[in-house]
Amino acid sequence: MIPVLQNIIFGASLAAALGPITIETVKTGLKQGFIPAFLVNFGAVVTDGFYLLLLFFGLSAFLDNLYFQISLGVIGTLVLLYLGFSDVKGFVKKKHIDLSSNKVSKNSFMTGFLLNFTNPLAIIYWLGFYGLVSTTPAYNSGPINMLLNILTVLTGALIWGSILAVAAHFGKKLVNDKILGYVSLIAGSVLIGFGILLGYKTFVMI
Numbered sequence: 538m539i540p541v542l543q544n545i546i547f548g549a550s551l552a553a554a555l556g557p558i559t560i561e562t563v564k565t566g567l568k569q570g571f572i573p574a575f576l577v578n579f580g581a582v583v584t585d586g587f588y589l590l591l592l593f594f595g596l597s598a599f600l601d602n603l604y605f606q607i608s609l610g611v612i613g614t615l616v617l618l619y620l621g622f623s624d625v626k627g628f629v630k631k632k633h634i635d636l637s638s639n640k641v642s643k644n645s646f647m648t649g650f651l652l653n654f655t656n657p658l659a660i661i662y663w664l665g666f667y668g669l670v671s672t673t674p675a676y677n678s679g680p681i682n683m684l685l686n687i688l689t690v691l692t693g694a695l696i697w698g699s700i701l702a703v704a705a706h707f708g709k710k711l712v713n714d715k716i717l718g719y720v721s722l723i724a725g726s727v728l729i730g731f732g733i734l735l736g737y738k739t740f741v742m743i
Contacts, residue, residue, distance in 0.1 A: 541689050548693025551662055552578070557617060557652045557731050562698060564624070564724040565645060566705020567717060573645040574705050578698025580649025582691055588660060589687045592667040593680075601664060603742060606657045610739030613655030617732030620648070624725025628718050656735070666690065 552558070558581045566574030653659050 544689035545693035571706035574702035576645035577649035621728030
C-alpha cells in the first residue's frame with residue numbers, strides 16, 4: 538500500500554519552499570486572482586511530473602548530466618532576470634494595474650512551466666526523491682505502485698499551490714494599486730536575486 542498522506546505532505550512541503558514559483562504565484566494571485574495563480578502553480582507541477590516520469594523510465598543519467606544542468610541554469614537565469622526586471626520596470630514606470638479585471642493571462646501556465654523547467658534545483662529535488670523511493674521497499678513494490686507514489690506527491694504539490702492561489706486571490710481584495718506596485722517591486726527584486734544566485738551556481742558548475 539502506498540503511503541498516501543506521507544507523499545501528499547512531502548509534495549506540499551517541497552512546493553511550500555520559498556522560491557520563484559511561490560513568489561510568482563502570490564504576485565499573480567494578487568494581481569489577477571485565483572485562476573491565473575493556480576495556472577502558474579499547475580505549470581510547475583506539470584514540469585515536476587515530466588521530470589519524475591523521465592526518472593521512472595530510467596533517464597536519470599540524462600537529467601544528472603552536467604551539460605544539461607548548465608544549459609538549464611543559463612536559461613533559468615535569463616528567465617528569472619527577465620521576469621524580475623519586468624516587475625521592477627512596471628513599478629518604476631508606475632504602470633497601472635487593473636484590479637477589477639478578471640482576464641486570465643494565457644502566459645500564466647507557461648510562466649510556471651518555464652520557471653520550474655529551467656530550475657536545476659527542481660531536478661536535484663526529484664533525483665533525491667526518486668533515489669529514496671527506488672530503494673525503499675514500502676515505495677518500490679512494482680511500477681504501478683511507483684506511479685501511484687509519483688501521483689500522490691504531485692497531488693500534494695498541487696494542493697499547496699491551490700491553497701496559496703486562494704490566499705492570494707482573497708488578498709487581492711485587501712490591496713490597492715499602490716500596494717500592488719510595491720508587491721511587484723519586492724517580487725521583482727526577489728526574482729532578480731534568485732536569478733543572480735542561479736547564475737552564480739551555474740557558473741560554479743562550469
